Amino acid sequence: MHMGEGVEWGLHCCVTLAWLRDEGPVSIRKLAAWFDLPQEYLKKRLQALTRAGILASTPGVKGGFSLARPPERITLMDVVTALQGPLEPFRCDEIRQRGVGGEGAGNEFARPCGIATAMRRAELAWRRELAAQTIADLMAHAPAGAARTRRNYSRMTG
Amino acid sequence: MHMGEGVEWGLHCCVTLAWLRDEGPVSIRKLAAWFDLPQEYLKKRLQALTRAGILASTPGVKGGFSLARPPERITLMDVVTALQGPLEPFRCDEIRQRGVGGEGAGNEFARPCGIATAMRRAELAWRRELAAQTIADLMAHAPAGAARTRRNYSRMTG
DNA sequence: GGGAGTTTACTCGGATAGTTTTTGTCCGAGTTATCTAGG
DNA sequence: CCTAGATAACTCGGACAAAAACTATCCGAGTAAACTCCC
Numbered sequence: 001m002h003m004g005e006g007v008e009w010g011l012h013c014c015v016t017l018a019w020l021r022d023e024g025p026v027s028i029r030k031l032a033a034w035f036d037l038p039q040e041y042l043k044k045r046l047q048a049l050t051r052a053g054i055l056a057s058t059p060g061v062k063g064g065f066s067l068a069r070p071p072e073r074i075t076l077m078d079v080v081t082a083l084q085g086p087l088e089p090f091r092c093d094e095i096r097q098r099g100v101g102g103e104g105a106g107n108e109f110a111r112p113c114g115i116a117t118a119m120r121r122a123e124l125a126w127r128r129e130l131a132a133q134t135i136a137d138l139m140a141h142a143p144a145g146a147a148r149t150r151r152n153y154s155r156m157t158g
Numbered sequence: 159m160h161m162g163e164g165v166e167w168g169l170h171c172c173v174t175l176a177w178l179r180d181e182g183p184v185s186i187r188k189l190a191a192w193f194d195l196p197q198e199y200l201k202k203r204l205q206a207l208t209r210a211g212i213l214a215s216t217p218g219v220k221g222g223f224s225l226a227r228p229p230e231r232i233t234l235m236d237v238v239t240a241l242q243g244p245l246e247p248f249r250c251d252e253i254r255q256r257g258v259g260g261e262g263a264g265n266e267f268a269r270p271c272g273i274a275t276a277m278r279r280a281e282l283a284w285r286r287e288l289a290a291q292t293i294a295d296l297m298a299h300a301p302a303g304a305a306r307t308r309r310n311y312s313r314m315t316g
Numbered sequence: 317g318g319g320a321g322t323t324t325a326c327t328c329g330g331a332t333a334g335t336t337t338t339t340g341t342c343c344g345a346g347t348t349a350t351c352t353a354g355g
Numbered sequence: 356c357c358t359a360g361a362t363a364a365c366t367c368g369g370a371c372a373a374a375a376a377c378t379a380t381c382c383g384a385g386t387a388a389a390c391t392c393c394c
Contacts, residue, residue, distance in 0.1 A: 001159065001160070001161040001162065001242045001243075001245055001247055002159065002245050002246075002247065002249070002337085002377095003159040003247050003248050004159065004376095004377070004378090005249070005251060005377095005378085006377090006378090007248065007277075008248070008249075008250060008251060008253060008273065009253065011273045012253055012254060012273065015273070016259065025326095027325080027326065027327090028326085028327080029325090029326085033257055033258055034257050034258050034259040035253045035254075035256055035257045035259055036253070036256040036257030036258075037253065037256075037257070038378080038379060038380085039380095040379065040380055040381075041377095041378060041379050041380080043327080043328090044378095044379090047327085047328070047329085050327095050328095057326095057327060057328080058326085058327080058386095058387090059325095059326060059327045059328080059385070059386040059387065060325075060326060060327080060386050060387030060388060061324060061325040061326055061386085061387060061388045061389070062325080062326075062387080062388060062389095063325080063326045063327060063386080063387075063388090064326070064327085065327090076276055076277070076280070084159045085159075087159055087160050088160075089159055089160065089161050089247075090161050090165065090166070091160070091163070091166075092166060093163060093166060095166060095167065095170055095193045095194070095195065096170060096193075098193055098194040098195075099191055099192050099193045099194030099195070100191050100192050100194075100310055100313075100314060101174065101192040101193055101307065101310055103310055104306060104309070104310065105302075105306055106302075108300070108302045108303065108306065114296045114299035114300050115166065115169045115170065115173070115296060117299075118234055118287075118288075118291045118295075118296065119165075119234070119288075121287055122234070122284045122285075122287035122288045123284065125283040125284055125286070125287045126280045126281065126283055126284035127280075128283070129276075129279055129280035129283045130276075130277075130280045133276045133279075137276075138272045138273060138276065141272035141275075142266070142272050144263075144264075144266045145266070148262060148263055148266065149259065151262070152258055152259055152261055152262065155258075156258060160338095160376085162337095162338070162339090163338095163339085164338090164339085183365090185364080185365065185366090186365085186366080187364090187365085196339080196340060196341085198340065198341055198342080199339060199340050199341080201366080201367090202339090202340090202368095205366085205367070205368085208366095208367095215365095215366060215367080216347090216348090216365085216366080217346070217347040217348065217364095217365060217366045217367080218347050218348030218349060218364075218365060218366080219347085219348055219349045219350070219362095219363060219364040219365055220348080220349060220350095220364080220365075221347080221348075221349095221364080221365045221366060222365070222366085223366090
């Protein structure tokens, strides 16, 4: 079970874009150089965040990506669900109903599978934690980042 | 992000083995027919549970798999970690330190990445829920399963 | 100086390819209960 | 009857193949700022 590095990329990009909010949109070229990531693939991930309404993209020569709402209103859950797709961590295939073991069960399978229920509960606990943290919280956790980010950004040529 | 059907298989097998505890070991052939699953691959997954000390395997003509400890002492967390491998859901690659953005950071990166910390906290909440549920809890949640399982098992030929 | 066209620097979306993980299959070797043959 | 060997039904582990997901790249099309040219 793994969740793809795109999630880490997306979250770092969101925090950075939050710190650079006054500078206007940031191009994908600069963002890729910022974290030393493959530009085209990062672009795809940020496009997903745009489709989810987390980022806004402005076309044109001075265009790029920027936060679509204030950092206090973007939770980690938003970013994760936008990037990992609609796939649930645990999928119940109802194997209890298949094969010899499921025969003659009467109405026993009317109620949901206990295993699926338990896994779902754990997943919800995970989602709750993610929904409780916002990009603004992450910014507050690394106060020195704001100055460093603006300083390094102003030095970027091009 | 997905966690592999092997987890669902393993949990259902554990519950079934718990209900069939007096019958002695259950062969992989019967278990695969029980849930209508690919026999060879299911075997691999149960072997992983055996390596983790959750199941016990007895070789020989009347051999098969059985629970290595009472169902009250097997948590969902045990089964999940045994089956999903050592991979963590979120892996921090420290991209904050790479590229232009990480330059001139001084000792700022001495403390752990806030994003990794937040993701870890969510993961721990998930693990805690999984560790709080045992196979015995799942059995109690489906009381009709015990009788049906023993009935169907006794009818299996071979 | 101002307006029309051109260039430039971006994003968007689809198509495609490479790589890794997951899922599934196959085979040889080891283990134990049962079955068989010989005394 | 009793014991030794053969047989059958299992597991274990590695090697291998197929399928899916993830990562990465490329290209054509659209958009907007800046730049150029011409009057």
